[in-house]
Amino acid sequence: MYKIFLTFILSILLLPYSSTFAVEVDMLIPPSDFQAFDTPNDDGKSVTLRWPSSPSESTEAEYVVYASLRKNGPFTTEVLRINSKTMYEEGSDSNFHYVEIKPGKFFNKDSDVTGGRSSYFFRLVMMSNSENVTVNEIASATPKGNWFNWKKLNNFIILIAFSTLVLWFIEHAKKNPNLYLRKISGLDAIDDALGRATEMGKPVLYVHGLNGMGSISTIAAVNILGRIAIRVAEYDTTLKVSNIDPIVLSVSQEVVKESYLEAGRPDAYVEDNVFMAASEQFPYVAAVSGIMIREKTAANFFMGYFYAESLILAETGASTGAIQIAATDSYTQLPFFITTCDYTLIGEELYAASAYLSREPLLLGSLRAQDIAKGIIITALVVGAALATIGIGFISFIFKAS
Amino acid sequence: MNFFKRTIPLIIAFIMGIMMAFQYYVPHEASQSLLKVVTRWGITIAGFAVFIGAYSLFHLHWNKIKRKVPGWGYSTFVFFGAGITIIFGLYNGGEFFLHDKQEGTMFDWMYFNVQVPAGATMFSILAFFMASAAYRTFRARTSEATILLIAAVIVMLGRVPVGALIWEFxxxxxxxxxxxxxxxxxxxxxxxxxxxxxxTSLRIIFGIERAYLGGGD
Known part of the structure; x- marks a missing residue:
């Protein structure tokens, strides 16, 4: 009697655990739903699969998705296999799985086409070591390309707003040409540097950064080169331009040649003075440093995007006693230029330099727009930080990158 | 002439600038294909531009040798280095240049035993330049330089094990x-x-900034 009573009590105590064991080991509960749909904001090659989490999920269980081009199957092509504890939908608190797949990779494009596009059918299977369960629903989707990425809408609106601001200020500058611009010492010193080179009878060295013409900083550097080349031609000084990229070389040769022509000194242009120093970083450093030391250049300009070579170049130039002006948007190299150069244009000043040197109202108008845009961003940062501190975070979504 | 040197480039810059700016917002396959084509154009142009770069380099050094300018002897190394690299590159370990690049050839040997160590040597000079630049900068002559010096010392010590031994904070x-x-x-x-x-991009796209075409405006 005592043994029977003890067995009864133990059975009652172990009852809840026995059911759990049964779920984990013996009986998989499949997800209650399974959806497939065209992935929004894509190029038309992917579909998205979404299903609610199952209570049977464990590190041993897996979800496997089979696809077919026909609703009735056969579902033999495996297009996805994931651990059941992974790939949760963002913000769903692990209640839904969300996976993007490119089914076109698994099928021949021409094997079945409906209305010009392939429709795909999917079957979800949950698997563990001992058991497989299939979700009843067969999901289907037809991928199609989108003509606008709505995730980038905020970015697009900001671009349009800023572009409008720039164009408006350019128009405004036509009517009011005397815009005030803050002084940029580095750019004001260009004339001094060129004058010193002329007095000393030594060449001016213009060093391009390492990036190619695809980089906006290189384009800005080429713009500055055009302005400097005109003044160099007027002063009748020698200008040497070192390049690491052949396309930048071609553009620089053309820019310098045109500038000499503009200054009325086409005869002073020497093609070999705009040259390819090397095509790789450290050979470039060796070549340019050698020129500084051998020719004792009176003024060195470092314009563009620089990497580890910045300090070697600028320190070598400093050791020769040249006036040095650097302009870069590479913030990691800025400390080195600030340390070793007489003047350094920081970040955006590189882009402003051409407009500043030309003093043309149209170009100056865009600089004013830049300053206004910066003011707006600073305001947004301050207001956003204050709002976020009190728990209102909408402003961060306005500037969220997709 | 001005039409070809100014107007045509400005039109190309405008059309391509607008097109590629909008391409960023269009995920459609057509847009991606456009990006691929334009990228391929860039690669093709860069391929041809290598010859311009090589011409510039050889022309410059050939003139130095011809005119016997001071240090012209160094220019001979440009031709010597380029010559043997091209020869071994074309030889391709006996398979010649029509076949895929072979591994372990003389070309590779020169790269790994000449160019890589030479580059590493130049890079290593950076440490010495850094020391001399730091010495100049960290002389606490102004309040800004003093702040920089203090911040630099804290960061340098904080990033090495001995920093925690000196002061745990x-x-x-x-x-x-x-x-x-x-x-x-x-x-x-x-x-x-x-x-x-x-x-800057807007100034170029709308033809307001033209200095990159050379000369003034």
Whole structure:
């Protein structure tokens, strides 16, 4: 009697655990739903699969998705296999799985086409070591390309707003040409540097950064080169331009040649003075440093995007006693230029330099727009930080990158 | 002439600038194909531009040798180095240049035993330049330089094991300097750079900035 009573009590105590064991080991509960749909904001090659989490999920269980081009199957092509504890939908608190797949990779494009596009059918299977369960629903989707990425809408609106601001200020500058611009010492010193080179009878060295013409900083550097080349031609000084990229070389040769022509000194242009120093970083450093030391250049300009070579170049130039002006948007190299150069244009000043040197109202108008845009961003940062501190975070979504 | 040298490039810059700016917002396959085609154009142009670069290099050094300018002897190494590299590159370990590049050839040997060590040597000079630049900068002659010196000493000590032995708060203070004031300055520069880059792009797209075409406006 005592043994029977003890067995009864133990059975009652172990009852809840026995059911759990049964779920984990013996009986998989499949997800209650399974959806497939065209992935929004894509190029038309992917579909998205979404299903609610199952209570049977464990590190041993897996979800496997089979696809077919026909609703009735056969579902033999495996297009996805994931651990059941992974790939949760963002913000769903692990209640839904969300996976993007490119089914076109698994099928021949021409094997079945409906209305010009392939429709795909999917079957979800949950698997563990001992058991497989299939979700009843067969999901289907037809991928199609989108003509606008709505995730980038905020970015697009900001671009349009800023572009409008720039164009408006350019128009405004036509009517009011005397815009005030803050002084940029580095750019004001260009004339001094060129004058010193002329007095000393030594060449001016213009060093391009390492990036190619695809980089906006290189384009800005080429713009500055055009302005400097005109003044160099007027002063009748020698200008040497070192390049690491052949396309930048071609553009620089053309820019310098045109500038000499503009200054009325086409005869002073020497093609070999705009040259390819090397095509790789450290050979470039060796070549340019050698020129500084051998020719004792009176003024060195470092314009563009620089990497580890910045300090070697600028320190070598400093050791020769040249006036040095650097302009870069590479913030990691800025400390080195600030340390070793007489003047350094920081970040955006590189882009402003051409407009500043030309003093043309149209170009100056865009600089004013830049300053206004910066003011707006600073305001947004301050207001956003204050709002976020009190728990209102909408402003961060306005500037969220997709 | 002005039409070909000014107007045509400005039209191309306008059309391609607008097209590629909008391409960023269009995920459609047609848009992606356009990007691929334009990228391929860039690669093709770059391929041909290599010859211009090589011509410039050889022309410059050939003239130095011809005119016997001081240091002309170094220019002979340009031809010597380029010559043997081209020869072994074309020889391709006996398979010649029509076949895929072979591994373990003389070409590879020259790269790994001449160019890589020479580049590493140049890079290693950076440490000495850094020391001399730091010495000049860290002379605390102004209040800004003093702040820089203090911040640099804290960060340097905070990033090495001995820093924690000297004072246990050095590593967290160094981390704070890097992640708060340093990060704030960095992001400030990046915001300015981004706005400047967009404004420059707009000036070029709308033909307001023309200095890249050479001469004035």
């Amino acid at each position: 050095l590593p967290p203070i160094a981390d704070w300097i890097m992640s708060v004031p340093n990060m704030a300055a960095k992001r400030g520069i990046l915001i300015g750079v981004s706005i400047g880059a967009i404004a």
